Amino acid sequence: MRMAGLSYCARWLFSAVVLSAAVSTHVPGAQAQTCGSDYTIKEGESLADISARVYGSSAQWPLIFYANQDRMGTNASMLVPGLAIRIPCMSGQAPSAAKAPAAATPAPAPVPVPTPAPVPAPLEAAGGAGSSGGGDIELSSVVRQIQFLTADGYTPFTDRSLPNGGMITQTVIAAMNLIKEQSGGAFNYNVSWVNDWAAHLNPLLITRAFDAGFPWLKPDCAHIADLSQDAKYRCQKFFFSDPLFEVFTVLFVRADSPITFAKDDEIVGKSLCLPVGQSTHELDKGGRNWVKENKITLLRPQNVEECFRLLGSGSVNAVVTPDLTGKSVAAALGMSDKVKSLQRPVAIGTLHVIVPKTHPHASTMLYYINTAVGKLRDSGEYDKIVDGHMSRFWSAQERK
Numbered sequence: 104m105r106m107a108g109l110s111y112c113a114r115w116l117f118s119a120v121v122l123s124a125a126v127s128t129h130v131p132g133a134q135a136q137t138c139g140s141d142y143t144i145k146e147g148e149s150l151a152d153i154s155a156r157v158y159g160s161s162a163q164w165p166l167i168f169y170a171n172q173d174r175m176g177t178n179a180s181m182l183v184p185g186l187a188i189r190i191p192c193m194s195g196q197a198p199s200a201a202k203a204p205a206a207a208t209p210a211p212a213p214v215p216v217p218t219p220a221p222v223p224a225p226l227e228a229a230g231g232a233g234s235s236g237g238g239d240i241e242l243s244s245v246v247r248q249i250q251f252l253t254a255d256g257y258t259p260f261t262d263r264s265l266p267n268g269g270m271i272t273q274t275v276i277a278a279m280n281l282i283k284e285q286s287g288g289a290f291n292y293n294v295s296w297v298n299d300w301a302a303h304l305n306p307l308l309i310t311r312a313f314d315a316g317f318p319w320l321k322p323d324c325a326h327i328a329d330l331s332q333d334a335k336y337r338c339q340k341f342f343f344s345d346p347l348f349e350v351f352t353v354l355f356v357r358a359d360s361p362i363t364f365a366k367d368d369e370i371v372g373k374s375l376c377l378p379v380g381q382s383t384h385e386l387d388k389g390g391r392n393w394v395k396e397n398k399i400t401l402l403r404p405q406n407v408e409e410c411f412r413l414l415g416s417g418s419v420n421a422v423v424t425p426d427l428t429g430k431s432v433a434a435a436l437g438m439s440d441k442v443k444s445l446q447r448p449v450a451i452g453t454l455h456v457i458v459p460k461t462h463p464h465a466s467t468m469l470y471y472i473n474t475a476v477g478k479l480r481d482s483g484e485y486d487k488i489v490d491g492h493m494s495r496f497w498s499a500q501e502r503k
Contacts, residue, residue, distance in 0.1 A: 138192035146184045157190055166191055166312050169302045170295070191312030240474050242286055246467045249292045251275060251456075252313035254300055256406050258431035259496045260318050260348070260454065263296060270492040271318040271347055271454060277484060278475035299405075300380025308459055309340060315468055318347060318454035322384040331394060334384030337457075342465055345473045346453035348489070352385050354421040354445045355429045357414060362421065364445045367391040373420040374400040376410035385450035386423065407432050415441060423449060427496065434500055 138157055150168055151161035158166070168175070170191040175182065253272060255262045260271040267273035272294065279292040295313065297303065308316050322330050324338035354375075356362050362369060370393060377383065383401070386393045393399045402419055404410055410422040411432055422429065426444055433439050456472050458465045479485040 138190045140190060141187045142190050144182065144184055144186045144188060148184075150182065153188075153190070163306075165302070166306055166310060169297050169299060169307055170312055172297050172299070191307075191310075238478075240282060240285055240471065240478070242282075242290070243464070243467045246464045246471070247290055249279065249468055249471070250314045251292060251294045252297060252303055252307055252316040253294060253318070254296055254298045254303070256298065256408070257318065258428055259492050260428075265492070266495065268294065270489060273488050273492070274347060274476065274479065274485065275317060275456065275472075277479055277488065278472060281475045281478055282471050300378070303380065304337065304340070308457070309461070311459060311462055314462065314464075315456050315458045315472070317456040319343075319457045320350070320352075320382065320385070320452045321346075321455050322382060323388070329387070329390075331383045331387055333382045337382060340460055341457040342460055342469055344456040344458075344469055345476065346455060347476065348454045350425040350427070350452055350454060351448045352423060352450045352452060353426045353429065353448050354423060355411070355414065355433065355442050356421045356445060357417075358441055358443050360420070360443075362445070364447050364449075367393075370421075371398045374402065374418070375421050375423055376402045376404065376413050376419040377423045378406050378410060379403040381423075385452065388450050408436065411436055411438055411442065421445075430500060431496065439500075 142153065144153075150164040154164040154167060155161040157163075167188060167190060171188045174186065174188060253261045253268075255264070257269070259265060259269055261269040265272075267276065276294065282290050283292070297307065303316050307313050319337070319341075321343045322334035322338055324330075327335055327338050330338065354362070354364055354370075362373070364370065367389075370391075375386070375393075377386070383394045386399070386401075387395050391398075394401060402410070402413060404413065407422070407424050407428060410419070410424070411429075413419045414422050415436075415438055422442075424432070426448075429442075429444055430439075433442050456469075458468050462468070476485065479488075
């Protein structure tokens with residue numbers, strides 16, 4: 104089982120559940136548990152035990168672990184009797200129709216995502232729903248809810264410390280609220296936060312434990328043969344929404360660094376830092392092939408903050424990150440005067456919502472997302488969201 108991307112505590116938990124699975128994969132007297140509901144942990148249980156009952160294999164325990172970081176964090180001591188955890192459904196599994204076991208109420212998330220409401224009687228056939236007049240969004244009688252997945256640390260796009268969870272989060276929420284309002288409550292959605300980007304594509308999205316994820320850069324899928332393996336995987340396994348925002352990926356170097364990045368060859372032989380979970384396709388773009396041909400040394404820590412700490416200590420020559428994210432992290436770490444972003448971008452890309460191609464309702468979800476965001480643009484609401492976040496971002500930079 105792949106261990107890359109797990110924190111120390113998560114690796115500790117991994118050892119604990121594997122040991123438990125080796126000893127026993129059944130808890131005497133435990134009742135069958137189905138997915139799609141909360142479950143309250145009982146005395147002596149491990150995630151491997153629960154995984155074996157729900158999925159038929161103890162090896163699927165990471166699905167439960169990653170789906171509950173908002174409740175468990177990465178602290179193995181939180182796996183205690185009485186803790187209520189979410190049991191995600193894998194591809195092909197039907198959610199439980201039974202009442203979920205009594206569960207402790209999780210801490211409320213800062214992002215104002217509405218609590219799912221009881222689902223009323225089925226809607227009329229697509230095209231007949233809605234009451235807001237001309238230009239309504241065509242509503243499906245099947246897609247009643249979308250579970251979105253994102254993570255912190257991608258300022259100003261997604262972070263729970265930001266107003267409304269960041270620019271892209273607020274855009275997605277505003278778009279889904281249009282669908283919810285038109286449906287009269289027959290449609291709902293939820294935004295979950297799992298702070299391990301490396302786990303988002305696989306296992307959490309590809310197994311359909313969540314329906315859609317954001318925000319993700321789209322590789323040049325039209326030239327897939329030239330892409331890195333992780334970029335190929337993204338193109339082959341996921342659909343992309345219409346672009347939500349354009350980003351400049353740049354190199355951050357120490358303030359006294361002689362690197363100018365006037366030409367690609369200047370980076371050959373250097374050490375770069377790119378957080379795990381982020382694709383390397385931009386480093387190979389345009390035939391530079393820094394990663395594919397091992398022209399650079401690439402370090403992959405858990406997050407951008409660690410990359411900047413490595414830059415500050417001289418362990419790497421440059422950090423690869425979107426310009427706005429890098430400026431925000433540098434300011435938060437008190438490093439704004441110690442680092443600089445190079446003027447020439449590594450790449451210019453666009454951020455998207457992604458949906459697994461294997462999802463049976465992928466087309467409907469993409470239609471909802473694209474059409475609702477289009478309505479936000481037409482009404483001027485999208486511009487208000489972007490302007491608000493960008494104004495706060497630059498004001499914060501000036502204060503630090």
